Amino acid sequence: MLEMIKEEWEEDRFLNLQSPIDSQQFRVEGQQAIRLLLHTGDVLEIRSVDSEQAAEIIVLDMEGKSAPQLLDSRAPVTADNIQQQLQEKGTAAKALAKQFENWQIQAEDYQTVLRVEGDESSSFVAYADLTVVIVAAGPSMSIEEHTPPTELQVMVKYAEPVAEVLPEPLAEVKKEIRIPRASARTYEVKKGEWIQIIDVSGKQCSDFIVFDKQALEQGKEVGLDATATRTVMGLSNPVPGLHSRFLGPDMMSMVEVVQDTVGRHDSFLFACTAKYYEDSGYFGHISCTENFNNVLKPYSIEPRAGWPAINLFFNTGIEPCGTVFMDEPWSRPGDYVLMRADKDLICASSACPDDIDPANGWVPTDIHVRIYGAEHHFPRSIAHRITAEEHPRMTKTSGFHNRTSALTKKFIEYAGYWVATEYEGWGANAEYLACRERVAVLDLTPLRKIDITGPDAVAFLQYVLTQNVRRMAVGEIAHSAICLETGGMIDDGTIFRMADQVFRWFCGDSYTMVWMAEKAEEKGFKVSIRNATEQIHNLAVQGPNSRELLSQIIWTSESQTSVEKLKWFHFTIGRLGGPDGVPVMVSRTGYTGELGYEVWCHPDAAETLWDAVWQAGQPFNIAPMGFDALDMLRVEAGLSMAEYEFGPDVTPFEAGTGFSVPLSTKEEDFVGREALARENPESRHKLVGLILDGGESAAHGDLVYQGRFPVGIVTSAILSPLLGKQIAMIRVAPEFAKQDTRLEVGKLDGIQKRLGGVVVKLPFYDPKRARLLS
16 A cells, blocks of 8 residues: 555656657758658658758658658659669668668659758648658769768657657667656566667666676676776776676676767666655655665565666766766657677666656656667767757768778777777887888778858858968868857868869868858858768878878879879879779878878778778888877877867967967958957967976876966877877966976876976977978
8 A cells, every 4th residue: 555655646746747848859961861750730840951952751651652742732853862872882872772671661652752952941741640751862972072962950840749759769679668757677688689778758867787697596696896897997987889898796797888879877876765865855755776676576686775776867977076966867858878788687777766856857757678689780889969959979980990990999989980099919109100110091080071162162261260261272271270259269170272162171070060150151151061071081191101102002183283292281183093993082181290191082982992002001011000199199299189289268379279370461350360369479378398207197187387386287198109208288378388497297186296397399209390291
């Protein structure tokens, strides 16, 4: 009777508190498709992000037959873009064809479609229950073209608001478990099976515990171990990639995180306990621990006063003083974590009942679990969002990934892509030496590529970039910053002048394109801004032998500059292996301080390019290079990096890239010019080098001292193979930036331990850039 009263009380408390979901946003990436179910009266809105990508919409009735009239009365048109894409032989064509096959869409279903042109923002109302397939189709773009298929934004406004969002299954579902709010459920999974835990309404914590099934059958309770997990993984919360495992007390993996659309959780705090509610004055409040004790009884698992758990979607953090705090979860409706069982497991999941603090956004809701068979494969990925309200973007692999992953398993997520940190059989030092002494090859695909064209392209770029674009010649490259009105840096990158009013901007931050589009609209510039990142992947080929290597495999026509004659910060268009080879763009650029190049191609040609570079590089003892070696090279070369040397509170002059702000020769106004012009050169902080005395290392964020008080900060630090010493790039007050000044890096609390060093000019390596310009 007491349990019934509790359940009724909890149900009454939570009833009607949850805010209904009246709309949902989706994204269709270039050359991809999404499938949505609409109900009568639902409103579908579609727009092109860059106002140039057409949408083609396949409409199917509930029997799976083509029925465009159920969504719009206008006459359907030929699906030109879909058919063009499917007629190609590349990866995008195969992927779209596979989607259609999985969705049982026949060729006759996409002969005619509804079409939304890129410069339209169309709204449709469903006349009946139906399925729509929205496709951002288009042919693949060659390297010398500027027509990339780009993404669409889709919004569904529900006629009847819904209480939850269940994402489309990742594959055929083996079992589904619904965990009603304020309850817990157990379920069994076999080794190799996949567990998807879904927050259906958003901001709902789900505690997760597992037990080794075989051990339980032998009378032993073997569950997750917080100490083993955190010690071995080196993280407070495992994430997809290298640090993805939750371990048992034997330090063997029990479950692995494979996909995560949230990225903000906690691990091994208690699932909420009766004591927590009683101490807060809520006597008799149901808890996750009590719910776990009840559902684990059939397995003869002893009850506990508190269950250590993986607290999925639980947003906690630790203040510098050590205080643990919580806030509303980051999870949105439909967000999930996907894990793979490394043993036969007994699992227990809860839908937390906590409604007295922000842990569940104040309103507890349901959790949904899907189990997939071991025969499926799901790629590792972590979600990120460019803007707060958009659909999550999952980590991608570049066109070179099949080649790089054959040489190493050490990958990290960087700017939305998996990149190698170092290669097995080489290691960071050997890769570094290959670049300094011979030649090395690096996958740099995460760079963002933005095509900017149109009659106002020059005027627009003069406004948004610090660099004087008007002075550039066709075929020339320039480094530039992009600044806020305050002078702080949003991003930096390189601008390629492809033609008089045609440019390609390479940078690190996806938000740069959003910001550029806002400025173009705000000022009324007639310019096209298109994201070509998915159509252009690139290798950096760096080192003293890079010119000789590439000269053997890159063919250029008489109208283009050969690799041998290509000047620093210039580019050329050529083909791989001869006049009939795949198109490539070669730029004499890099991030290493060495003679070097970058080679740009369509991802379908990526493996062909890698193989050609790798084979031609064998006589030079070529090495693959990961990001650990790259960091060593760029610090020695004194090259700035986002979130290290610069950010929105650091100006180009303070970041060591003041050369990209020609205030004296650029007459036009640009964003941030007034603030930068106001800066007093004598008082601004400066980026300089610091050579440390001993073998102990400094780290990004360490404070730099002279005497008791800090005078600057360490932005980057490495052990330099060149100098055989610990070195750091530091940003310090001008009074302490002079060469040979003695400074100290503060460790521990900054006072108890100091690492002495001497200030030097940047760069540490090749100060006259003789090797770079050779």
